[in-house]
Amino acid sequence: MSTYMLAIDQGTTSTRALLVGRDGRIAAIAQEELPLAYPTPGAVEADAIFIWESAKRVIQDALQKAGVGADAIAAIGMTNQRETTVVWEKATGKPIHPAIVWQSRQSSGICDRLRAEGREELIHERTGLLIDPYFSGTKVTWLLENAEGAREKAERGELLFGTIETWLIWNMTGGRVHVTDVTNASRTLMFNIHERRWDEELLRMLGVPASMLPEVRSSSEIYGMLDSSLLGREVPIAGAAGDQQAALFGQNAFREGATKNTYGTGCFMLMNTGEKAIMSSKGLLTTIAWEVDGKLEYALEGSVFVAGAAIQWLRDGLELIGNASESQDLASQVESTDGVYVVPAFVGLGTPYWNSDVRGSVFGLTRGTSKAHFVRAVLESLAYQTQDVLAVMEEESGLKLISLAVDGGAAANDLLMQFQSDLLNVPVERPAVLESTALGAAFLAGLAVGFWKDKNEIASLRRTDRQFQPDMAETRRNELYGGWKRAVKAAMAFSPES
Ligand SMILES: Nc1ncnc2c1ncn2[C@@H]1O[C@H](COP(=O)(O)OP(=O)(O)O)[C@@H](O)[C@H]1O
Numbered sequence: 001m002s003t004y005m006l007a008i009d010q011g012t013t014s015t016r017a018l019l020v021g022r023d024g025r026i027a028a029i030a031q032e033e034l035p036l037a038y039p040t041p042g043a044v045e046a047d048a049i050f051i052w053e054s055a056k057r058v059i060q061d062a063l064q065k066a067g068v069g070a071d072a073i074a075a076i077g078m079t080n081q082r083e084t085t086v087v088w089e090k091a092t093g094k095p096i097h098p099a100i101v102w103q104s105r106q107s108s109g110i111c112d113r114l115r116a117e118g119r120e121e122l123i124h125e126r127t128g129l130l131i132d133p134y135f136s137g138t139k140v141t142w143l144l145e146n147a148e149g150a151r152e153k154a155e156r157g158e159l160l161f162g163t164i165e166t167w168l169i170w171n172m173t174g175g176r177v178h179v180t181d182v183t184n185a186s187r188t189l190m191f192n193i194h195e196r197r198w199d200e201e202l203l204r205m206l207g208v209p210a211s212m213l214p215e216v217r218s219s220s221e222i223y224g225m226l227d228s229s230l231l232g233r234e235v236p237i238a239g240a241a242g243d244q245q246a247a248l249f250g251q252n253a254f255r256e257g258a259t260k261n262t263y264g265t266g267c268f269m270l271m272n273t274g275e276k277a278i279m280s281s282k283g284l285l286t287t288i289a290w291e292v293d294g295k296l297e298y299a300l301e302g303s304v305f306v307a308g309a310a311i312q313w314l315r316d317g318l319e320l321i322g323n324a325s326e327s328q329d330l331a332s333q334v335e336s337t338d339g340v341y342v343v344p345a346f347v348g349l350g351t352p353y354w355n356s357d358v359r360g361s362v363f364g365l366t367r368g369t370s371k372a373h374f375v376r377a378v379l380e381s382l383a384y385q386t387q388d389v390l391a392v393m394e395e396e397s398g399l400k401l402i403s404l405a406v407d408g409g410a411a412a413n414d415l416l417m418q419f420q421s422d423l424l425n426v427p428v429e430r431p432a433v434l435e436s437t438a439l440g441a442a443f444l445a446g447l448a449v450g451f452w453k454d455k456n457e458i459a460s461l462r463r464t465d466r467q468f469q470p471d472m473a474e475t476r477r478n479e480l481y482g483g484w485k486r487a488v489k490a491a492m493a494f495s496p497e498s
Pocket residue numbers: 010011012013014263264265266307308309310311312324325326327328408409410411412413
């Protein structure tokens with residue numbers, strides 16, 4: 001009997017492979033950092049071939065670390081940075097352009113065009129999304145308009161489109177399987193989330209031929225087999241979900257109202273809304289949570305584009321810290337930022353502002369501002385952005401949060417988690433396994449092959465690491481958050497389009 005599920009978590013900044021045991025514990029983890037390219041201001045790209053190569057390496061590494069072979073793996077679960085777009089040639093498997101990363105703003109001109117044509121309402125009604133370069137649809141249009149010969153090849157049916165799980169599954173199956181799962185499809189701007197199908201009118205609007213699109217499948221079923229050339233044996237690929245939906249599943253947020261916040265490159269809060277697709281008028285997205293056993297469930301989402309990425313900027317861009325956890329050491333040298341606010345709008349702002357022109361800004365500097373104040377202000381910006389999201393989430397769902405489940409790389413930061421709890425005035429609960437995303441992918445695939453029996457069994461595996469209790473006076477909370485709101489307003493006032 002196979003001992004592990006293999007989860008592949010292809011995130012914005014790294015590719016990871018994890019072996020998950022029946023008890024929900026991680027037996028081995030292998031990780032490789034992923035370089036990103038910033039070819040023009042606001043554009044973010046990644047090398048799709050490198051992503052696939054890195055996936056192969058981390059799979060091998062994880063097996064080696066655990067000292068097991070492919071026969072120890074029951075099945076593979078996939079999870080991925082969402083929206084990131086790859087277009088490749090069907091015949092050769094070669095991408096026609098680097099992958100356009102979700103954060104990238106290349107297609108903002110195409111978004112302006114769609115807005116000028118008055119498409120906002122129709123797009124929102126059918127996809128639950130907004131017109132923003134974030135989503136895959138306008139990225140595909142951009143590629144077809146800008147990569148040489150792409151339009152003609154696409155019209156001849158020679159090109160394929162995929163988000164990262166599609167690209168990886170296609171490669172893992174030796175180019176035999178071109179599929180996506182419903183959660184990833186729901187982020188493309190081309191998928192009707194109510195009727196569960198690609199929407200021909202939206203495809204026409206975006207100029208995307210239907211022949212490029214993958215087949216849409218559920219989040220928990222066998223899509224195909226890992227080609228035996230990779231590990232010497234075929235292994236079923238049995239589940240897939242976008243990383244934020246996978247994290248929701250991994251946090252066992254199975255009931256309506258259950259909410260999690262993931263602090264990775266960006267920050268994404270998702271609330272399970274069950275079989276109801278709640279449509280937002282305040283900048284939340286309506287998205288598919290998962291499809292398991294023929295049941296489609298939805299979530300409300302607030303998306304923050306820059307969270308852990310701001311900590312990486314402190315490390316790699318400004319070289320103020322040597323590694324991410326040093327942000328906590330420095331920030332705890334001071335009691336507060338002394339009035340300094342950093343709005344890390346490097347690629348615009350998502351929920352609730354949806355402004356792609358605003359850029360990063362710093363406010364409140366004095367001669368006394370130190371490196372510690374500055375780093376603390378960057379760290380606190382993750383919590384303020386989360387507060388912006390939670391405010392609309394509570395308003396639109398009519399539900400009051402009683403505690404927030406957290407995960408993702410930056411959730412390891414105790415100072416940030418305490419500050420988050422203080423600001424929101426709710427307990428913040430951190431699970432023992434911060435890798436909820438990978439756990440979710442393993443669970444989804446594991447359910448498909450009977451590795452776990454049902455959701456109840458999965459829920460019984462959850463262990464809490466720590467609860468952060470709120471400990472801040474209301475006046476202080478209001479004062480701090482008021483400062484943040486002023487900072488965002490001022491940053492937007494600086495943007496050329498405002
Ligand atoms: N101790 C820490 N404090 C603050 N941020 C951190 C810490 N550890 C990691 N991070 C941030 O978390 C992010 C990585 O988290 P991860 O969940 O792996 O992201 P992704 O899936 O987007 O690649 C990085 O952006 C990194 O800067």
